[in-house]
Amino acid sequence: LGMPAPLVSLAPRRRSRQLMVRDVPVGGDAPVSVQSMTTTVTADVDKTLQQIAELTASGCQIVRVAVPSQDDADALPVIARKSQIPVIADIHFQPKYVFAAIEAGCAAVRVNPGNIKKFDDKVKQIAAAAKDHGTPIRIGVNAGSLDPRLLAKYGKATPEALVESALWECSLFEEHGFTDIKISVKHHDPVVMINAYRQLAGQCDYPLHLGVTEAGPEFQGTVKSAVAFGALLAEGIGDTIRVSLSAPPVQECKVGIQILESLGLRERRLEIVSCPSCGRAQVDVYRLAEEVMAGLEGMEVPLRVAVMGCVVNGPGEAREADLGVASGNGKGQIFVKGEVIRTVPEHQIVTTLIDEAMKIAERMRDDGVAS
Ligand code: SF4
Numbered sequence: 001l002g003m004p005a006p007l008v009s010l011a012p013r014r015r016s017r018q019l020m021v022r023d024v025p026v027g028g029d030a031p032v033s034v035q036s037m038t039t040t041v042t043a044d045v046d047k048t049l050q051q052i053a054e055l056t057a058s059g060c061q062i063v064r065v066a067v068p069s070q071d072d073a074d075a076l077p078v079i080a081r082k083s084q085i086p087v088i089a090d091i092h093f094q095p096k097y098v099f100a101a102i103e104a105g106c107a108a109v110r111v112n113p114g115n116i117k118k119f120d121d122k123v124k125q126i127a128a129a130a131k132d133h134g135t136p137i138r139i140g141v142n143a144g145s146l147d148p149r150l151l152a153k154y155g156k157a158t159p160e161a162l163v164e165s166a167l168w169e170c171s172l173f174e175e176h177g178f179t180d181i182k183i184s185v186k187h188h189d190p191v192v193m194i195n196a197y198r199q200l201a202g203q204c205d206y207p208l209h210l211g212v213t214e215a216g217p218e219f220q221g222t223v224k225s226a227v228a229f230g231a232l233l234a235e236g237i238g239d240t241i242r243v244s245l246s247a248p249p250v251q252e253c254k255v256g257i258q259i260l261e262s263l264g265l266r267e268r269r270l271e272i273v274s275c276p277s278c279g280r281a282q283v284d285v286y287r288l289a290e291e292v293m294a295g296l297e298g299m300e301v302p303l304r305v306a307v308m309g310c311v312v313n314g315p316g317e318a319r320e321a322d323l324g325v326a327s328g329n330g331k332g333q334i335f336v337k338g339e340v341i342r343t344v345p346e347h348q349i350v351t352t353l354i355d356e357a358m359k360i361a362e363r364m365r366d367d368g369v370a371s
Contacts, residue, residue, distance in 0.1 A: 021136060035060065088108040288350060296357055323360060
């Protein structure tokens with residue numbers, strides 16, 4: 001089953017060529033995918049695979065691992081084989097690790113044009129090896145490591161500088177007939193980043209990996225990423241996303257998924273429609289919303305649950321949701337699919353909502369909604 005048709009749509013998706021990151025299509029009409037990056041030492045295979053398993057469970061579709069040393073490169077074959085989701089090797093400075101990652105069966109390799117001066121004379125061999133193994137390359141430009149030549153030309157990491165760096169690196173691969181490429185042009189400033197991706201989108205048809213780099217601690221990074229990705233995705237730009245937070249990678253993944261769900265680009269699972277509360281609230285809305293969210297976390301069917309503080313908007317929102325409560329006077333009217341099924345005292349609201357949610361989820365599963 002697909003997603004419900006939205007009332008209004010985003011701009012049509014930019015036309016990009018499609019490539020395969022193992023079994024995950026990126027670009028073309030493929031759904032926008034969510035990526036994250038492990039924070040473990042890659043050479044610690046058990047810990048890295050454990051973190052990948054956690055990311056997989058949280059809905060991550062592609063994972064990147066850093067490869068700064070030979071020990072990390074040596075760990076790639078096992079990690080690539082055992083990971084449930086495609087593994088991308090992230091490589092700076094050392095061309096030999098690019099070859100190792102391709103040989104190891106990594107699903108793709110990310111290289112940074114700003115840090116690969118030593119790569120330029122190796123592009124021919126890299127292109128040949130990547131082509132032989134069907135391994136795509138991400139050209140990942142980053143404001144913090146912009147090619148010194150372009151830094152001198154533009155004075156700083158402007159959108160034009162980021163785009164020129166990416167397209168220059170692409171041209172080196174294209175000269176050798178290699179076009180299995182996706183691109184990122186990341187900056188910590190969403191305005192620069194948005195403009196860079198807009199320019200890039202107009203100048204090539206490669207799939208684009210969106211990212212606000214070094215977006216900051218969780219709260220700030222979440223807002224910056226949501227604003228930047230939202231602007232671009234609403235214009236149809238972006239084929240895969242990575243939220244960068246100074247926080248555990250599972251959190252990055254959850255934020256990425258929430259951004260896509262908010263834009264109707266990924267099927268919603270649990271959605272809590274809760275009011276901000278105000279002087280009219282007759283129950284503790286924050287606590288109710290948190291408890292309902294916690295009680296239903298991991299729910300795999302798309303379920304909208306309304307938690308409303310009073311009767312002003314409560315019955316209306318609760319009626320629109322699959323399930324809801326409109327509170328008042330120390331009690332909660334419980335709605336299921338628009339009908340009041342019962343009124344319970346405040347201390348039973350959460351358990352009643354969770355019980356009813358489980359029943360609805362079971363019916364949806366029986367109907368095949370969660371397949
Ligand atoms: Fe205030 Fe009621 Fe609206 Fe909640 S639903 S914000 S309590 S008026």
